[in-house]
Amino acid sequence: MLNYSSKELEKQWQLYWAKNRSFEPSEDFTKPKKYILSMFPFPSGRLHMGHVRNYTLSDAFARYYRQQGFNVLHPIGFDSFGMPAENAAIKNGSHPKKWTYDNIDYMKGEFKSLGFSFSKERELATSDELYTKFEQSFIIDMYEKGLLYRKKGFLNWCPSCHTVLANEQVIDGSCWRCDSDVVKKDMNQYYFKITEYGDELLSDLSKLEGGWPKQVLTMQENWIGKSNGLEFKLSFDEKSQERLNNKFDGFSVFTTRPDTIYGVSYAALAPEHEIVSYMIENSLLDKETIEKIKEMKNTSSIDRQKEKSGVALNLHVLHPLTKKSVPIWVANFVLMDYGSGAVMAVPAHDERDFDFAKKYDLPIKGVIKPFGGEFSADKPFTDVGELFDSEMFNTLNSKEAQAKIIEHFEDKKIGKKTTNFKLKDWGVSRQRYWGAPIPFVHCHDCGIVMEKKENLPIALPEDIVITGEGNPLDHHPTWKHCKCPKCGIDAVRETDTMDTFVESSWYFLRFCASPKNWQIEAFSKEQIKYWMHQGVDHYIGGIEHAILHLLYARFFTKVFRDLGYLEFDEPFGRLLTQGMVLKDGAKMSKSKGNTVDPDAIIEKYGADTARLFILFAAPPTQELEWNDNAVDGAYKFIKRFFERSVNVYKTDKIPTLEHSKLNKEEKFARKKVYEALVRAEDVYREKYTFNTMIAGVMEAMNALNLQSNSDVWSEGYWILTSIMEPVIPHTCWEISSQKFSFANLAPQRVVDEVFVENTLILGVSINGKARTEIEVSPDATNDVIIAMAKESASKWLEGKTIIKEIVVPKKLVNLVIKD
RNA sequence: GCCUGCGUGGUGAAAUGGUAGACACGGCGGAUUCAAAAUCCGCUAACGCGAGUUGUGGCGGUUCGAGUCCGCCCGCAGGUACCA
Structure with a gap:
């Protein structure tokens, strides 16, 4: 096992995980749980580095908590309705459905090749008819409760997309998607009464303090206004x-x-x-x-x-x-x-x-x-x-x-x-084909009538012509003609479809449902209560969703609560907003030509390298500057990490060592290993600074390499592969399976004796300025320490008067002097 | 304008108020090699031969001690904007 071959090794473990259903959550609701969620992607065709960063982060959390013994839900889906599918249809003559599901298939393959530990069995696309069915049912409930209504109003209209936009989708007077100038148009459309929840959406922000970035809370507060x-x-x-x-x-x-x-x-x-x-x-x-x-x-x-x-x-x-x-x-x-x-x-x-x-x-x-x-x-x-x-x-x-x-x-x-x-009601009608149809019927006699729930879903017709002019559903020869669900006379279906933000407002609830019940219910109260206890434990995504998506999802949660579907107020307990991925100082984009294709990186180095680089190059909330050389460096580290495992012997228990009998280098190596472990625990609990955790592991590796005790090596790898598994899972599973029978992928105990030093190095400063160092015994008294400091610093003390002596335990001595 | 953040080596970045620059990239030097790649070892904040001096956007303050806390200013990024 001397040669590190990322491609074979990664493929082999990906197969193993698939075969063993390694990442499916358990239905045992007595176990402690963690719900780890990253914002799901639009199936645009290929993953970009922003996605890779997003899912690498959530995957690290998910894998860590699995090691810690939690029942982990780490699902993925596709936010698959939306205009790009129709734009592609207009441009290439492809059908939006085919375009969308082909993209989904391709992207699923990319997820697999990156080794993300998503639950396979809970994968979904919001354009699935089953998803539409439940969504339409919720829409009917909301209409009955008066939370959805229709009115005429001046609407933001994008002349290029031929559709209405919500206020939140108008950026500086332009369409958020195509940048065209938005005009006002007087027409009928449906609105969610989000304003009725304005006060609660504002006051409940205080419940999120500490769990959400302050910046996002402020943005929401200002938006609600x-x-x-x-x-x-x-x-x-x-x-x-x-x-x-x-x-x-x-x-x-x-x-x-x-x-x-x-x-x-x-x-x-x-x-x-x-x-x-x-x-x-x-x-x-x-x-x-x-x-x-x-x-x-x-x-x-x-x-x-x-x-x-x-x-x-x-x-x-x-x-x-x-x-x-x-x-x-x-x-x-x-x-x-x-x-x-x-x-x-x-x-x-x-x-x-x-x-x-x-x-x-x-x-x-x-x-x-x-x-x-x-x-x-x-x-x-x-x-x-x-x-x-x-x-x-x-x-x-x-x-x-x-x-x-x-x-x-x-x-x-x-x-x-x-x-x-400032918050206004959320207009949700879109004059578009590729969206969830609003399940209402216009009857000459009865007015607006809701479709009967047993007739749901009102699915989209597949035989449509998409030209970009107007709404294809309205132009379809037969689809919109129907009977009034109330009186039975000839009637016409609503041809508006819903804003795609509706789908992303409740998908995190759908993931909580057991796939075996997917046909019969959207989700169950019992399962939601378990998985959503204190909300999603870690929700990870881009800051660009700080207002739109996060506000709408909070609104839906409160509405569902008032409809009796659930019993909590806020959907996301902890939110981590990742920074953008940059290249040459600018956001990666096709138009700038500075993109890096994840597939190419995986092909050249493997998934673990991409993952390690992304977590090591910057803390998650900061922007990440792509650097080809540093990617190369990440690869070299993994290779070294893998190849040096020859120094490790096979064992299924962590080796026990008698610390006092070790030499200096051996003791130092153990200390570095356990320091890395302590740091890792902090990272997951609150700091999320994976970069420092990885640096700690690198230091430990450097220290292990300075000694040759195979017990120390084996103990070190037992712990280091456990720490690194969430970051570079393929490599670590390989080492762990060969050396430790996977027994090390479990909670680790910190051994305190390695931190006990028999001498301490203290800094000596004069008037706060570092001058020299002294080596003292850990139980030396302050008097002894000061005496040693004075002697060591005598050169700077000549002819001066010491007016104050400060000893900071285990750190330094400061002598305050004057002429 | 207002609201958030953020300013540290050539670069990405570390640093519970306690020896600034860990870790890594790049660079330089060396070993190995016929040679190269790969690998390994060493050096690398600036200035200085050196002792040393100066350094975390700027100016003040608190403190024995400030990158870190406080005040003012400058710069950058994001959000938002005739919201009465």
């Missing part, structure tokens, strides 16, 4: 009401700064506001004004941000407290989909209101001044200060005034305390 304030109505004066044919008596506004209420000098409506629309439709505005408003509406959200613009409506409202007349404007910076689409404007204390007031020469009325200072109208004052010109609230601290003014509005019944969220 809760703000407290005052909502009140601004009422039109009589003249304005008449002008509006008495159709409107006013409009509602929301502010987080009620303390600035006396500084209101105008109010502004969004261009899409209903009052504005009414005026346009009923020709209550002159041509020029209508043109200006239309122009604002047609400007994209990015362009709207460039410069403020607006137009006066010649309407007036009465200030709610002072009853003074306040002019109404239409302003492009007022958003229709936040609050009520209308704002009170206080230019003295708000940047946006200020810019707008400057541009249109509107009055700026200060009501808050800096403590001990004066208000200046040169720029808006937005800090906390003292109220003035605010009637009964004068001299109050502006922070305190907020609550008081809200109270005042509530007492007078002219306004109320309100909370607003």
